[in-house]
Amino acid sequence: MYYHSDQLVREITVKAQAFRIQVLKMIYHAQSGHLGGAFSAAEILAALYFHHLQVDPANPDWPDRDRLLFSKGHACAMLYTALAYRGFFPVEELLTFRQFNSRLQGHPDRIKTPGVEMCAGPLGHGIAVGVGMALAQKMKGIKPSSGSAPSARASAGRVYIVLGDGEINAGVIWEGALAAAKYRLGNLTAILDYNGIQQTGATADVLPTEPIADKWEAFGWHVQEIHGHNVGEILNALDRADEVHARPSMIIARTTKGKGVSFMEYDHRWHGMIPNQEQYEKALAELEEGLKKWQN
Amino acid sequence: MAELVLMRKAYGEALVKLGQANPDVVVLSADVSNSDFSFMFQEAFPDRFFNVGIAEQSLVDVAAGLAYSGKIPFANTFAFLFATRALEMIRTHLCYGEANVKLMATYAGISDSFDGPTHHAITDIAILRSLPNMTVVVPGDTVAVAKLLPQVAEWKGPVYFRINRNEVPVLFDDTYQPVIGKAVRLRSGKDVTILCCGLMVSRSLEAAQKLAEQGIQAGVTEIHTIKPLDEQAILQAAQETGALVTAEEHSILGGLGGAVAEVVCDRCPVPLKRVGLADRFAETGPYATLLDHYGMAVEDIVKAAQKAVEQKERLAQKERLAQKERLAQKEKLAQKNEL
Numbered sequence: 001m002y003y004h005s006d007q008l009v010r011e012i013t014v015k016a017q018a019f020r021i022q023v024l025k026m027i028y029h030a031q032s033g034h035l036g037g038a039f040s041a042a043e044i045l046a047a048l049y050f051h052h053l054q055v056d057p058a059n060p061d062w063p064d065r066d067r068l069l070f071s072k073g074h075a076c077a078m079l080y081t082a083l084a085y086r087g088f089f090p091v092e093e094l095l096t097f098r099q100f101n102s103r104l105q106g107h108p109d110r111i112k113t114p115g116v117e118m119c120a121g122p123l124g125h126g127i128a129v130g131v132g133m134a135l136a137q138k139m140k141g142i143k144p145s146s147g148s149a150p151s152a153r154a155s156a157g158r159v160y161i162v163l164g165d166g167e168i169n170a171g172v173i174w175e176g177a178l179a180a181a182k183y184r185l186g187n188l189t190a191i192l193d194y195n196g197i198q199q200t201g202a203t204a205d206v207l208p209t210e211p212i213a214d215k216w217e218a219f220g221w222h223v224q225e226i227h228g229h230n231v232g233e234i235l236n237a238l239d240r241a242d243e244v245h246a247r248p249s250m251i252i253a254r255t256t257k258g259k260g261v262s263f264m265e266y267d268h269r270w271h272g273m274i275p276n277q278e279q280y281e282k283a284l285a286e287l288e289e290g291l292k293k294w295q296n
Numbered sequence: 297m298a299e300l301v302l303m304r305k306a307y308g309e310a311l312v313k314l315g316q317a318n319p320d321v322v323v324l325s326a327d328v329s330n331s332d333f334s335f336m337f338q339e340a341f342p343d344r345f346f347n348v349g350i351a352e353q354s355l356v357d358v359a360a361g362l363a364y365s366g367k368i369p370f371a372n373t374f375a376f377l378f379a380t381r382a383l384e385m386i387r388t389h390l391c392y393g394e395a396n397v398k399l400m401a402t403y404a405g406i407s408d409s410f411d412g413p414t415h416h417a418i419t420d421i422a423i424l425r426s427l428p429n430m431t432v433v434v435p436g437d438t439v440a441v442a443k444l445l446p447q448v449a450e451w452k453g454p455v456y457f458r459i460n461r462n463e464v465p466v467l468f469d470d471t472y473q474p475v476i477g478k479a480v481r482l483r484s485g486k487d488v489t490i491l492c493c494g495l496m497v498s499r500s501l502e503a504a505q506k507l508a509e510q511g512i513q514a515g516v517t518e519i520h521t522i523k524p525l526d527e528q529a530i531l532q533a534a535q536e537t538g539a540l541v542t543a544e545e546h547s548i549l550g551g552l553g554g555a556v557a558e559v560v561c562d563r564c565p566v567p568l569k570r571v572g573l574a575d576r577f578a579e580t581g582p583y584a585t586l587l588d589h590y591g592m593a594v595e596d597i598v599k600a601a602q603k604a605v606e607q608k609e610r611l612a613q614k615e616r617l618a619q620k621e622r623l624a625q626k627e628k629l630a631q632k633n634e635l
Contacts, residue, residue: 117364125389128358129364132360
């Protein structure tokens, strides 16, 4: 078992909950966006950006950085929030989300937004694009470590991909999964935000993907299943995945769509619905209450 | 008759040379490397060659990932698969995301003739050129392949490079110096200009010869880059000869003909006849037979040029009459005023 202090776990959990509040404000302000799938990915992104990933906000193009591909692009309000709080751009800019003349497009744009590694929105691209990046990193090989500057790193960066569960309906996901196994990409880790709900209903009804762990194992991946809102489990799983050699890693993170707001949880309508003022205030109050719980 | 050489073999050789010159060049294939001759690169640089299987969407996405990490990926599969099956990947990552991927689109046009319409690419130029940030290059022979491929590698941004499956006539020698984005004037003529690309360059030159025998002086200009289009050269041809023909191994909708029409309609309207496949699918058969049957015979170019010239003359005649009438009116008015 890996050790992460209670304090670290608590700090990241608090961040994730604060991110939900930020995302709610952004989407309510824009009157446009996707709440449910953003809320389910909060802890995953907070754990990645505030502990696990080696990135340098002052130098977003650092060649040996870890790369995070946010493949479920529609939920990007959460990605932008994590990036802003990590220092890639000012937090104040978050309220320009989905506005005209903003760097924060409706779906991720790698040219406009610092820290965004891949254009996403059309679902299914993360794994295959990640395979290309992981191959490129592998071709660099191990470099001699020198000094302590962020640019001095013993090995080339790893590739992380955050997927939605509805997203894996797409055939190119499985094309990429086969390629990742073929090329024994131990430097690639995918995290499946498995909230069980997609745009029009339960994933089990729309296009059943269970048994999901067996599928990825059969495709040649190392598979872990975790509670996707438990930061300790997320951190452990990421560490373990880094130690898998010669196989890509899949972390199936069981999550709740709309997590943190009682009337949004498990309800597919909150995939893309915008709260009215009353709903907004109620959601904000619930999220703030949740935040207090973790802060104390 | 010019010597015939297999275009894809010339491509394989050029690719190996590129691999030797630039260590960042990597090559990907969707399991057709013995069709497109990228296997030659695989033999020379096995560590820089990736066969992702019969998975064209993954092919383009994996190439994008490599490009985002600083490599110069040359992705190989059949033209129709890039243009139709993997199109969203091309749009999202290569065009919008600016991934520096080179699409090596083989078996283009109807050159995979015996495999039939499922394997023909007759709309690929129209589809690819409609995408922002895309560059579309159609080499005319094997010399053009060898001369243009290093430029494709150097070019900033995605390129769609259209390669013929078959033996094609060698048109050019070492004096041929094509530059991406610049048209090449191959023959001068005052009556009409034939704008052409790919295999239709050789047929256009033949047509120009036949037209000369009939007393029509046809110029031939090779437009090997469909995008960015050399608008200056097209406008110059329109102004100098007042009549245009386009000739391409592609649907007459949206390809070279469409691109030229857009330019001349906007800025220098002149008669324009488009030679290519009428808006329909071809069928299985010998390559030359299909080209001739489906509207891409030398004779089709000759007829198109004749019609363009006739139309130009009719318009000129009409203009002369109109001018005469205007003069007569003016004189009448002047006489009236004198009275």
